Amino acid sequence: MLNLGERPHKSNGQVVLNKDAVCLRGFAAAIAEELFLATIDIAKTTPFRQMFTPGGKPMSAFMTNSGELGWISDRRGYRYAKTDPETGLAWPPMPQVFRDVATRAAAAGGFAPFEPDVALINRYDIGARMSLHQDRDESDFTQPIVSVSLGLPAVFLWGGALRSEKPKRIELLHGDVVVWGGASRLNFHGIHPIAPNEHPLTGQFRYNLTFRRASPLRPA
Numbered sequence: 001m002l003n004l005g006e007r008p009h010k011s012n013g014q015v016v017l018n019k020d021a022v023c024l025r026g027f028a029a030a031i032a033e034e035l036f037l038a039t040i041d042i043a044k045t046t047p048f049r050q051m052f053t054p055g056g057k058p059m060s061a062f063m064t065n066s067g068e069l070g071w072i073s074d075r076r077g078y079r080y081a082k083t084d085p086e087t088g089l090a091w092p093p094m095p096q097v098f099r100d101v102a103t104r105a106a107a108a109g110g111f112a113p114f115e116p117d118v119a120l121i122n123r124y125d126i127g128a129r130m131s132l133h134q135d136r137d138e139s140d141f142t143q144p145i146v147s148v149s150l151g152l153p154a155v156f157l158w159g160g161a162l163r164s165e166k167p168k169r170i171e172l173l174h175g176d177v178v179v180w181g182g183a184s185r186l187n188f189h190g191i192h193p194i195a196p197n198e199h200p201l202t203g204q205f206r207y208n209l210t211f212r213r214a215s216p217l218r219p220a
């Protein structure tokens with residue numbers, strides 16, 4: 001059985017990961033089905049695809065995007081793009097239900113206002129993982145990251161500012177939301193390989209919606 005390691009402080013359904021980083025247990029549970037259906041809708045026109053690292057390795061999770069920008073990776077590097085390189089078309093608009101959960105969760109995590117312009121959607125098959133990395137392709141690190149889990153459980157690896165720091169292991173379930181920013185904005189994080197399982201809504205997949213602000217905020 002996987003050792004989930006240290007269990008961080010818990011209060012009011014919130015698991016404090018460290019300063020400026022919190023897991024909001026079940027925050028999106030009531031709208032999880034709506035989020036999932038909106039995800040499937042996006043994938044009809046903008047299918048999940050395997051991207052490649054700049055070094056040419058296939059990424060384990062399949063990805064798509066919605067919003068004004070989308071995160072992409074290929075031989076030219078990691079970056080945000082206004083159009084889907086596979087279709088040449090703009091990414092589908094961010095559904096209101098996405099925007100709402102992102103802004104509400106950011107506020108609950110202490111980061112209001114949050115105006116995401118990207119919803120990167122990760123789809124994990126059983127065995128898929130995401131290695132420790134920082135989210136640093138955005139232009140404004142004062143804006144948080146909001147990350148919604150749907151479907152199969154996952155073990156979130158929550159590291160520190162340095163890759164060498166041993167990550168904490170936090171179990172993420174359907175409807176959980178992790179929010180990080182401020183002092184934690186550039187912390188390393190990742191996903192342990194997804195264990196074989198079946199979820200009543202998503203089957204043998206885990207989905208993750210990760211909301212970011214990639215372009216600079218308009219001046220006040």
Ligand SMILES: O=C(O)CCC(=O)C(=O)O
Nearest residue numbers: 122147189190191208210
């Ligand atoms: O799947 C997750 O929960 C994390 C996703 C992630 O780290 C990312 O998209 O940068």
